[in-house]
Amino acid sequence: MVDQDVKYLKFKTYLNTYCPYCHQSFNIERKNDKQVFFKAKFKDQEIDLSLSPYLDVFESKTSIELAEGEKVDDLICPYCNKSLVNKEIKCAECGSDVGQIIISAASKLIPFFICLKNGCEWHGLTKADERKIKLKIPRQEMPEQDQTLRVHNHQEVPYGYTTELASLEAGRCLQCKSPKCVEGCPVNVDIPEFIKLMREDNFDGAAKKIKERNVLPAICGRVCPQESQCEAKCVLGYKDKPVAIGRLERFVADFERKMELVKVPVIKTRRNKRIAVIGSGPGGLTVAADMAMLGYSVTVFEALHELGGVLTYGIPEFRLPKSIVQFEINYLKEIGVRFELNHVIGNIITIQELLEHFDAVYIGVGAGLPAFMGIEGENLGYVFSSNEYLTRMNLMKAYRFPEYDTPMPRGNKVVVIGGGNVAMDSARTAIRTGSSEVTIIYRRSRQELPARMEEVHHAEEEGIKFRLLTNPMRYIGTDYNTVKGVECIRMELGEPDESGRRRPIPIEGSEFIIECDLAVVAIGTGPNPVIFQSTPELKRNKWGYIEVNPETNETSIPFVYAGGDIVTGSATVILAMGAGRIAANAMHKKLSKLN
Amino acid sequence: MNEFKSVDEILDFAIEAEQDAVEFYTKLADTATNPQMKAVFEEFAQEEMAHKARLLRIKETGLLESSREVVMDMKVADYIAHVHISPDMTYADALVVAMKKEKAAFKLYISLSERTPDPSIKSLFLSLAQEESKHKLRFELEYDEYVLREN
Numbered sequence: 162m163v164d165q166d167v168k169y170l171k172f173k174t175y176l177n178t179y180c181p182y183c184h185q186s187f188n189i190e191r192k193n194d195k196q197v198f199f200k201a202k203f204k205d206q207e208i209d210l211s212l213s214p215y216l217d218v219f220e221s222k223t224s225i226e227l228a229e230g231e232k233v234d235d236l237i238c239p240y241c242n243k244s245l246v247n248k249e250i251k252c253a254e255c256g257s258d259v260g261q262i263i264i265s266a267a268s269k270l271i272p273f274f275i276c277l278k279n280g281c282e283w284h285g286l287t288k289a290d291e292r293k294i295k296l297k298i299p300r301q302e303m304p305e306q307d308q309t310l311r312v313h314n315h316q317e318v319p320y321g322y323t324t325e326l327a328s329l330e331a332g333r334c335l336q337c338k339s340p341k342c343v344e345g346c347p348v349n350v351d352i353p354e355f356i357k358l359m360r361e362d363n364f365d366g367a368a369k370k371i372k373e374r375n376v377l378p379a380i381c382g383r384v385c386p387q388e389s390q391c392e393a394k395c396v397l398g399y400k401d402k403p404v405a406i407g408r409l410e411r412f413v414a415d416f417e418r419k420m421e422l423v424k425v426p427v428i429k430t431r432r433n434k435r436i437a438v439i440g441s442g443p444g445g446l447t448v449a450a451d452m453a454m455l456g457y458s459v460t461v462f463e464a465l466h467e468l469g470g471v472l473t474y475g476i477p478e479f480r481l482p483k484s485i486v487q488f489e490i491n492y493l494k495e496i497g498v499r500f501e502l503n504h505v506i507g508n509i510i511t512i513q514e515l516l517e518h519f520d521a522v523y524i525g526v527g528a529g530l531p532a533f534m535g536i537e538g539e540n541l542g543y544v545f546s547s548n549e550y551l552t553r554m555n556l557m558k559a560y561r562f563p564e565y566d567t568p569m570p571r572g573n574k575v576v577v578i579g580g581g582n583v584a585m586d587s588a589r590t591a592i593r594t595g596s597s598e599v600t601i602i603y604r605r606s607r608q609e610l611p612a613r614m615e616e617v618h619h620a621e622e623e624g625i626k627f628r629l630l631t632n633p634m635r636y637i638g639t640d641y642n643t644v645k646g647v648e649c650i651r652m653e654l655g656e657p658d659e660s661g662r663r664r665p666i667p668i669e670g671s672e673f674i675i676e677c678d679l680a681v682v683a684i685g686t687g688p689n690p691v692i693f694q695s696t697p698e699l700k701r702n703k704w705g706y707i708e709v710n711p712e713t714n715e716t717s718i719p720f721v722y723a724g725g726d727i728v729t730g731s732a733t734v735i736l737a738m739g740a741g742r743i744a745a746n747a748m749h750k751k752l753s754k755l756n
Numbered sequence: 757m758n759e760f761k762s763v764d765e766i767l768d769f770a771i772e773a774e775q776d777a778v779e780f781y782t783k784l785a786d787t788a789t790n791p792q793m794k795a796v797f798e799e800f801a802q803e804e805m806a807h808k809a810r811l812l813r814i815k816e817t818g819l820l821e822s823s824r825e826v827v828m829d830m831k832v833a834d835y836i837a838h839v840h841i842s843p844d845m846t847y848a849d850a851l852v853v854a855m856k857k858e859k860a861a862f863k864l865y866i867s868l869s870e871r872t873p874d875p876s877i878k879s880l881f882l883s884l885a886q887e888e889s890k891h892k893l894r895f896e897l898e899y900d901e902y903v904l905r906e907n
Binding site for chain 1: 790792793795796829831836839846847848897901902903
């Protein structure tokens, strides 16, 4: 075991030690004093040996006094008399032999090594050994709500790590000299550094370290696709599962919040410049935070009656509790960001008008226009876009009807079309409304599902059915023009084309009908046209998204910046934040030159 | 349907059809309100011009490679309802219009091939149909790649 884990053992929990062969416990309690008891060989004599509970000093000897720095030759289990010495591994500090035992911590059994030299405090290993051992600590799973219970409520599914689990997981990090994980992060959080602080039990410091680069860690720890970003680059991942960076991030952010350690920083410089941010989603919030910290006066305009953008109307409560979004936004309010609700920019104020009052504008309005397939019957009743469905359920809190005014759209048999995270969110929301059957229809195969594997896994656990390689052809309506079924066709994957992708092709004559009384279409979104109607000069690409200079995120209109889904098309929270960061830096650079 | 007497006559008909498509897209480009969509329609018109040039070359040289490879049909064009042609249509709509046009041309050549008893003319129609389905596939792939994109 390694040094940092010893610290964790010292301060955190009472430790149980076991023989790796006979599994007898070495722990004994003597006069209220906890000790760990072994036999040892010293100069061909067998002696009794006990260690301090921290396993560092050979405390009491029955026959021979061991001086500091003296070595025992062998460490023996007093119950099965087997030698505990592991010949392959040496102490990294003094090079002595080490004895191997098992400790139990946080309900996991992990190997632990004791240096045979008295007083050698560093119970560490050489780098190579450390690697070997670390690969043996499994990636820690997060405790979560039982699957049969959670389908009846809207509370968050994972509970997050306990302190013990977080420390154990942090112990797996190899602390690489040139860390790859940082490159994988769109906002370049200093991941090894924050994990190092965690190992020193400085969770507060770790949280502050993340916040240097990421203003919304509690949110990113929950919704970032880490498996394709930082964790995909983790060196540990080549041989074993990568360090659960996202879960650690979530843990420290939650720790900071729950322990009320969040401090509002004092902003030293004040600049006489005003910034308007359109949209209070993740990108807009990042720009607002960065610019406010630099001393600019920032106003955020939000079209809806609640802040947070997609974090509030899109991502469901069970995946991202709204209280956390609220908390993060309150932090921005405390550093001086102003928020204007119910302001649809483009309709009530144009961008040109904003530029008369503000020195720079950031457009972070997202891609909120739902896409439909354009097939027959999409206008039937109870065929929802995922945007509408999730907005009703999350933002308008329909699941708490009649406490809230919006009635809950509820179906007994629900189909969700699409295979992305939004489709998973919609399906998992639907099953929580008490639907007896929820089916996801996706036209490609399992490998191509764009949703996070974790979400697919959660959905399957909750009993959601997957109809893969299936495509809807038309909706069938009742006499009252509500949906009663979807006619689908089975697909097969064709030969790879020039791009190497295998396209789904329908199988002739394989049509069949899935009964449903509610359908949610989650096949992507497009740019909302409102802002462009009043600003036709804003240059856009053929897809209708805003064209920006990729280095500065500045649009064709000077001092107007844009980023997130309105530039890239549907993407993730963290990419929107990354875009916001680029824009904020460029804005600051350009505005500072004006003075 | 008028009878076709010779291979040249058929090719002339096909060339004329491509020219019609060029004009159709040029007109859409003229009316489009969004400059990016203007560019898209101009690009489509260019593509149709390339198709026309290809047919002209076949007519001049008399060469027609009659490969019998089956062109993949993703049938996207089949299940999407008609879109309304308007000056402010989106790129996705434009793709639907284009693939439906190619599909219609494909169907036309297939039905013509079924009517003719002459095997050489039949194979010419089939080759033209295959050409059209290749064009359609190009639009379907684009649609598949970018429009049907979940998140």
